[in-house]
Amino acid sequence: MNALVDELNExxxxxxxxxxxxxxxxxxxxxxxxxxxxxxxIALITKQHILLEGxxxxxxxxxxxxxxxxxxxxxxxxxxxxxxxxADIIGTELYLPGEGRFKVKKGPVFNNLILAxxxxxxxxxxxxxxxxxxxxxxxxxxxxxxxxxxxxxxLATQNPIDQEGTYQLPEAQIDxxxxxxRVDYPSKLEEKExxxxxxxxxxxxxxxxxxxxEIATISDLLPQIYMDDKLEEYIVDLIHASRYPKxxxxxxxxxxxxxxxxxxxxxxxxxxxxxALMGGRSYVLPEDIRSICFDVLRHRILxxxxxxxxxxxxxxxxxxxxxxxxxx
Numbered sequence: 001m002n003a004l005v006d007e008l009n010e011x012x013x014x015x016x017x018x019x020x021x022x023x024x025x026x027x028x029x030x031x032x033x034x035x036x037x038x039x040x041x042i043a044l045i046t047k048q049h050i051l052l053e054g055x056x057x058x059x060x061x062x063x064x065x066x067x068x069x070x071x072x073x074x075x076x077x078x079x080x081x082x083x084x085x086x087a088d089i090i091g092t093e094l095y096l097p098g099e100g101r102f103k104v105k106k107g108p109v110f111n112n113l114i115l116a117x118x119x120x121x122x123x124x125x126x127x128x129x130x131x132x133x134x135x136x137x138x139x140x141x142x143x144x145x146x147x148x149x150x151x152x153x154x155l156a157t158q159n160p161i162d163q164e165g166t167y168q169l170p171e172a173q174i175d176x177x178x179x180x181x182r183v184d185y186p187s188k189l190e191e192k193e194x195x196x197x198x199x200x201x202x203x204x205x206x207x208x209x210x211x212x213x214e215i216a217t218i219s220d221l222l223p224q225i226y227m228d229d230k231l232e233e234y235i236v237d238l239i240h241a242s243r244y245p246k247x248x249x250x251x252x253x254x255x256x257x258x259x260x261x262x263x264x265x266x267x268x269x270x271x272x273x274x275x276a277l278m279g280g281r282s283y284v285l286p287e288d289i290r291s292i293c294f295d296v297l298r299h300r301i302l303x304x305x306x307x308x309x310x311x312x313x314x315x316x317x318x319x320x321x322x323x324x325x326x327x328x
Contacts, residue, residue, distance in 0.1 A: 008224055008282050015218045016280045018210060019045070022070050025206045029066045030059055031197065032190035039181045039295065040067050040155070042274045045218045048267065049134055049154040049176055051119070051299065054183030060157040064115045067155070069206035071215070073112035074149065080122040082167075086129035090139040104141055109133050112149050112212065116156035120166045127173055130154070134176040151215060171302070178267045179292075180299040218277070225273040226283040230328035232269065235289060237325050239265045242301050242317070250324050252317055255307035260300040268296045286327045294318050 019041055026037050036052070040063060043050035052060040061077075068075035078089060091107035108114070109130070116130070133139050137148045156177070159166075174180075186194065241248040243259030268289065275288040298314045307313075 005282070008221070011221055012277055012280060012282055015045075015221060015277060018214060018218065019278060021209050022067075025070045025209050026063065026066045028206055030063055031193045032186050033059060033063060033183070036060075036063055036181060036183055037067075038278065039179055040064065041278065042271055042292075043153060043155065043179060044071070044151075044215060045277070046178065046222065046270050046274050047151045047153060047215075047219055048178035048270070049156070051156045051158065051174070051177040051180045052183055053158050053160050053180060055161055056159060058183045058185065060183055061115065061117055064113075064155045064157070066206050068113050068115070070209050071113065072208040072211045073151070073215075075113040075115070076108040076111040077115040077117060078108055080116060080118050080120070080126070082121055082123060084122045084126050086125050089126060090129050090133065091141055093142045102142070104144070104146075106141075106146070107139075109139060110146075110148060112151055112153070114152075114154045116154055118158060119156040120158045120169055123167055124170065127167075127170055131170070131173050131176065134173065151212060174299050175261055175263055177299065178271060179295040181295050182298075221277060222270065222273045224282070225276050227269065227273065228284070228328070231272075231284055231286065231289065234286065234325065234328050235265055235268050235272075238289075238293065238297075238321050239268070241321050241325055242297065248324055250320055252312075252320055255304055255310075255312045255317060256301060257304045258302040260297055264296055264300045268293065271296055290322055290327075293322060297321075 022041065023037055026040075030037065036059075039050060044067065052064070054060055065077070087107065089107050089109050091105050091110070093102040094105050095102050129139070133148060133152070134154055137150075137152050138145050139148065140146075154177075158169075237248070239260045239262075241250060242256065245251070245253045245256065271292045272284050272288040275292055276282070276284045279288070294315060297318050301314045301317055303312065303314060303317075
């Protein structure tokens with residue numbers, strides 16, 4: 001038993017060292033944004049989709065491109081626009097008159113990492129086409145279904161303040177994103193460093209430092225990260241409290257239209273294990289759950305009109321959940 005534990009700890013240590021190299025490589029092009037980089041790494045090793053939200057100019061697109069530059073996989077950027085068509089993403093069938101047959105031309109979705117830039121600018125038909133790819137890791141073109149490569153991640157960005165030419169993402173699609181990360185402004189010191197880098201030095205280009213096989217090896221460690229039964233119950237209580245707040249003594253029922261889905265339970269446990277691994281541990285702590293809870297739940301708690309009228313946000317609700325539900 002001790003030999004197995006030692007082997008697991010060594011594997012976790014090697015994984016942390018590899019992720020540290022990736023983090024340092026991304027940091028060549030980014031100043032600060034440590035939390036953003038760690039969130040992208042969590043998405044990478046869990047092989048789940050992530051949505052970055054923030055005003056323009058906060059390095060959302062740059063951070064994803066820098067991540068793609070460090071990973072030895074296929075990458076494609078798709079700029080979402082109101083005139084985008086499903087065929088522009090998944091591909092289409094082309095008729096070849098000389099041969100009397102159709103040929104499938106695959107779209108940019110047939111890559112490992114997809115940067116869906118300003119994802120909320122595309123209409124519902126495009127989102128429906130992307131939804132199958134995100135959930136099933138496959139797309140349907142004509143009568144045929146095609147598997148997408150492994151790993152397959154959608155790394156999306158959206159601007160919360162621009163309303164012209166944007167569409168509300170379907171709730172079913174939003175739920176497919178494991179994390180929704182709010183990207184904030186840099187500190188004064190970080191902004192000064194950004195200025196110095198732009199004015200006096202050229203950024204180093206990131207090089208590829210991790211392969212898809214190494215990502216798979218790290219991902220395979222996640223199920224081996226120990227989570228105590230009490231922590232599993234804690235996660236379930238947090239999710240249930242978002243649906244039935246009165247049962248937990250929370251006076252926020254009027255502000256919640258729908259609570260988090262069962263997918264939130266799965267993703268909160270998975271992301272917590274990823275946090276533990278990145279912390280060099282073979283076991284999950286309550287703080288792992290609490291630190292990632294906002295990113296997992298903020299897009300899954302649907303607010304009522306009363307909440308909007310009183311300026312109550314999903315973050316306010318999550319704070320109440322974390323304050324009220326007892327930590328094991």
